[in-house]
Amino acid sequence: MSSPQIIRVKTEEDVITSLCNLIQDVANKAIETEDVFKIGLSGGSLINFLALGLPKITTDWSKWRLFFCDERVVPSESPDSTFGAYRKSLIGKIPLSESQFIQIDPHLAAEDAARDYIRKMAPFFAPDSLPRFDALLLGMGPDGHTCSLFPGHRLLDETSVWIAPITNSPKPPPSRITLTFPIINNAENCIFAIAGQGKADMVKRILKDKEDLPSYRVKPTDGKLYWILDEGAASLL
Numbered sequence: 001m002s003s004p005q006i007i008r009v010k011t012e013e014d015v016i017t018s019l020c021n022l023i024q025d026v027a028n029k030a031i032e033t034e035d036v037f038k039i040g041l042s043g044g045s046l047i048n049f050l051a052l053g054l055p056k057i058t059t060d061w062s063k064w065r066l067f068f069c070d071e072r073v074v075p076s077e078s079p080d081s082t083f084g085a086y087r088k089s090l091i092g093k094i095p096l097s098e099s100q101f102i103q104i105d106p107h108l109a110a111e112d113a114a115r116d117y118i119r120k121m122a123p124f125f126a127p128d129s130l131p132r133f134d135a136l137l138l139g140m141g142p143d144g145h146t147c148s149l150f151p152g153h154r155l156l157d158e159t160s161v162w163i164a165p166i167t168n169s170p171k172p173p174p175s176r177i178t179l180t181f182p183i184i185n186n187a188e189n190c191i192f193a194i195a196g197q198g199k200a201d202m203v204k205r206i207l208k209d210k211e212d213l214p215s216y217r218v219k220p221t222d223g224k225l226y227w228i229l230d231e232g233a234a235s236l237l
């Protein structure tokens with residue numbers, strides 16, 4: 001397990017540039033070696049970072065397969081849908097089609113949606129082993145949550161399933177599915193991108209005080225961990 005690479009930049013714009021340059025490197029390496037790039041997307045502030053940064057990178061978009069680190073179980077037309085937000089902000093601006101996004105079935109209850117998502121994911125990964133993403137793009141909420149793994153929630157200790165349902169998310173909407181830690185920590189690259197003073201205290205609690213909060217538990221066993229921080233987010237380190 002390697003220690004996190006902390007990349008400190010000045011502004012939110014620099015976070016976006018640094019994040020998207022890193023994605024470009026990881027994507028193009030994966031495409032060169034495996035002919036496909038498998039990436040997990042988070043929601044929240046990351047959506048806007050990618051909307052601004054991805055149109056500037058050079059890659060073979062046809063080789064990208066985009067999964068969700070977590071997703072809200074709501075119709076894709078809902079403002080709460082992470083896929084819906086990416087569809088609005090990316091499709092038409094970069095040459096990606098909807099079919100390259102591995103989407104949840106929002107008509108199912110969370111438990112079935114999680115099972116269904118595992119079925120949809122399986123063909124993209126080696127059989128009989130834990131899926132290994134080339135990259136997971138992660139956000140961190142002000143409470144230290146990442147994906148839909150919230151402080152104190154029993155899902156933090158989930159080890160038996162790749163994707164778990166959650167129906168009592170403390171942050172609305174309550175019904176979601178999420179990657180669990182075994183699969184998160186099996187990724188080749190876990191990348192946090194954080195901007196703003198509002199996250200500074202939590203960044204300090206995770207990276208300096210090493211508090212056992214969900215984002216602290218992201219520790220890829222045989223992969224790399226990056227934290228890209230702007231001046232505000234890094235101000236208490």
Ligand SMILES: O=C1O[C@H](COP(=O)(O)O)[C@@H](O)[C@H](O)[C@H]1O
Nearest residue numbers: 042043044045046139140141147
């Ligand atoms: O609810 C969620 O929140 C986190 C953090 O969002 P942010 O806006 O504070 O960056 C996000 O990473 C996750 O995917 C999302 O479902």
